[in-house]
Amino acid sequence: MKEPAEATSAGPVASSGEASYIVQIDPVDPLLFGDNRPARAGIDHVVRDKDPSPLVFHGAIGAYVQTACGGAWPEGVLGKPHGDILDAPADGSTAELLGYCYADPSGRLWFPKPLHFRCTRSARGWPPLAHDLILPRANEPGDEATSCPLALVLDAPPIKDEEESAMLVSARILARILRGFAGPRAPLNSNEALGLTDVYAREPRPGVGIDNRIGRADEGILFVRPYRRFKRADPDPALTALGYGFTAWFRCRAPLELVHTVGDVGFLGGDRMRARLSFRLMEGMSALEDMKEEVANAVAGTRGLLAYLLTPMIWDGAWPKLDKRGPIAASIGRAQYASGWNAPHGHPRPLHVLVPAGSVFFYEWPNGRPDPEIVRKGWLSSVSQRGACAGFGRVLVGVWR
Numbered sequence: 001m002k003e004p005a006e007a008t009s010a011g012p013v014a015s016s017g018e019a020s021y022i023v024q025i026d027p028v029d030p031l032l033f034g035d036n037r038p039a040r041a042g043i044d045h046v047v048r049d050k051d052p053s054p055l056v057f058h059g060a061i062g063a064y065v066q067t068a069c070g071g072a073w074p075e076g077v078l079g080k081p082h083g084d085i086l087d088a089p090a091d092g093s094t095a096e097l098l099g100y101c102y103a104d105p106s107g108r109l110w111f112p113k114p115l116h117f118r119c120t121r122s123a124r125g126w127p128p129l130a131h132d133l134i135l136p137r138a139n140e141p142g143d144e145a146t147s148c149p150l151a152l153v154l155d156a157p158p159i160k161d162e163e164e165s166a167m168l169v170s171a172r173i174l175a176r177i178l179r180g181f182a183g184p185r186a187p188l189n190s191n192e193a194l195g196l197t198d199v200y201a202r203e204p205r206p207g208v209g210i211d212n213r214i215g216r217a218d219e220g221i222l223f224v225r226p227y228r229r230f231k232r233a234d235p236d237p238a239l240t241a242l243g244y245g246f247t248a249w250f251r252c253r254a255p256l257e258l259v260h261t262v263g264d265v266g267f268l269g270g271d272r273m274r275a276r277l278s279f280r281l282m283e284g285m286s287a288l289e290d291m292k293e294e295v296a297n298a299v300a301g302t303r304g305l306l307a308y309l310l311t312p313m314i315w316d317g318a319w320p321k322l323d324k325r326g327p328i329a330a331s332i333g334r335a336q337y338a339s340g341w342n343a344p345h346g347h348p349r350p351l352h353v354l355v356p357a358g359s360v361f362f363y364e365w366p367n368g369r370p371d372p373e374i375v376r377k378g379w380l381s382s383v384s385q386r387g388a389c390a391g392f393g394r395v396l397v398g399v400w401r
Helices: 054-068 171-178 289-296 372-378
Strands: 019-027 096-103 109-112 117-120 129-133 167-170 193-195 200-211 216-230 245-252 265-268 273-281 304-309 329-331 336-338 352-355 360-364 395-400
Touching: 019 054, 019 096, 054 096, 054 245, 054 265, 054 273, 109 171, 167 171, 171 289, 171 304, 171 395, 289 372, 289 395, 304 372, 372 395
Parallel strands: none
Antiparallel strands: 019 245, 019 273, 096 109, 096 245, 109 167, 117 129, 167 193, 200 216, 265 273, 304 360, 304 395, 329 360, 336 352
16 A cells, blocks of 8 residues: 655645645654643642543644744634634534554554454464454344444454454555455564554653642652653664654645744644654545555445544544444444643633544445445544544544455
C-alpha cells in the first residue's frame, strides 16, 4: 500500500475550496496525556498513563495554524470559533480532524489492532501469531443469556496462549483484516506488528505540590506523573522524522498561508511539551486512499460491513449507525475516559466515556447486496454523536465474511 504522494509545503491561499493536509507530529519532549485536573496539588487524585484523545490533536494542530497565520483567529482557514468544539457540526464550516495513528521513523503507519482479530503468543513471546477473526453468529438453542441488546453475538472457541496486550498493526495487515481475512496462522514480523513498548517508554517524572496562592512549593507534597518518551530514530540522513510519533489528517476550510515562521514547533499534551509539526498537502487524494479501494474492490461475496474505530468514539448510549443502519454485533474494548480543558470558557470539560480505538461494529448489507460505494462513502466518516469535528468516532469501513 502506498502513502499519499509527497506534496509541497503550504502555499498561498486559494480563492476558495477546502484543503486537506497530512500532519506529521514528531515529539521533541516526553509527552504527558492526562485529564483536566492539575497534578501539582499532589493530593487530588492519582494521575495514570492514558492514551491521547482526539481533542489533543485537534487543539494542537489548530493552535499551531493560528500562530503560523499571524496570531489572530484565521476564520477563513479554521472557521468560526465555537464555545465547545464538541458541539461543532462536521459540515465543512469548521476545520476537522479526520483521524490519526502512530508513525515510525520511516513514515510507515501503525494502527490499533482490530479487536475481533485474535493472535496467540509465540514460543519466544513476541512477535505474536495471527490466529483468526471472531465473527457474528445467530443465537442458538442452549446459548447462555446475554445482556447485549444487539441481534447477534461474537463467539469463537477459546484459544490457548492468546496475546491480549495492546498491539499495533501495519497498514498492510489492517487492509487485509478490513477485507475480511485473518491471514495464515503464522508469526507477524516486525514490519507487521508492534508492541507499544516498541514505540515509547513510560517515564515517571516527580514533581512537588504548589500553593497556588503564593506560587511556592507546598511542604511535604510530592507526586509522580506518567510521561511517554517516544523512541528516537537511528541517525540516517534519509529520514526526516525524529523518531516514532503520529500522523494526523486535518481538513481546513481553505489552503494554508503560513505568514509567520514558528520553527515548526507546537505543543502537544499536558505541560505544553514540544512536538515538531510538518504539513503536506493532499492533492486530490483522500487519506488512506489505496486501502479504501482495496476494501471497496473486495466486497463481492461478503456477509456484511464493519466499522473499525480509527479514533475513540464518545459513548452517549446510542449505537453508531453506518449508512443509516444500526449494528448487529460489536467487539468493544474497555471504556476509556476523556475530559480536557475548554479554553474559550476557561473551565474543565465534563468527563466523557469513550469507546476505544480498535473497536469494531458489524452491520448487514442493505437488502443483502454488497455495495462498494457504502465503503467509499463511510471511509473516515464519524459515527460519534458528539465531537465529530474534533475527530471523535472516525471509522475505516471494512467487510466480514
